[in-house]
Amino acid sequence: xxxxxxxxxxxxxxxxxxxxxxxxxxxxxxxxxxxxxxxxxxxxxxxxxxxxxxxxxxxxxxxxxxxxxxxxxxxxxxxxxxxxxxxxxxxxxxxxxxxxxxxxxxxxxxxxxxxxxxxxxxxxxxxxxxxxxxxxxxxxx
Numbered sequence: 001x002x003x004x005x006x007x008x009x010x011x012x013x014x015x016x017x018x019x020x021x022x023x024x025x026x027x028x029x030x031x032x033x034x035x036x037x038x039x040x041x042x043x044x045x046x047x048x049x050x051x052x053x054x055x056x057x058x059x060x061x062x063x064x065x066x067x068x069x070x071x072x073x074x075x076x077x078x079x080x081x082x083x084x085x086x087x088x089x090x091x092x093x094x095x096x097x098x099x100x101x102x103x104x105x106x107x108x109x110x111x112x113x114x115x116x117x118x119x120x121x122x123x124x125x126x127x128x129x130x131x132x133x134x135x136x137x138x139x140x141x
Contacts (some may be wrong), residue, residue, distance in 0.1 A: 010132055010133055045086075050082075066138075
């Protein structure tokens with residue numbers, strides 16, 4: 001039973017990540033002004049990352065119940081990545097973006113680097129979540 005719940009939660013997280021990337025972000029940039037889209041995304045990103053932390057933490061507990069150490073380790077990595085994105089990178093990205101808009105070219109470079117790192121962590125999390133689904137498929141079928 002825990003496998004089904006684990007797979008459901010991971011699927012929910014994967015789906016939310018796809019929905020955010022494919023629907024929310026493009027819609028925001030297509031319909032809102034630059035200022036409004038910035039305010040909206042600054043509100044949504046930390047919440048999305050918090051959602052990722054909560055879901056992966058629940059999944060971690062379920063993987064412990066299953067004695068699935070590999071999945072547990074991957075889930076710790078994913079949760080820490082969401083935590084890093086939410087609590088370190090996002091505030092830095094916002095700070096450097098504000099400074100860039102004020103004309104600071106060094107901040108523009110730092111913004112791009114931090115944003116790229118955030119995107120890479122998001123992609124790595126996505127790949128690791130898919131990997132967990134594959135691992136669970138082969139372990140329990």
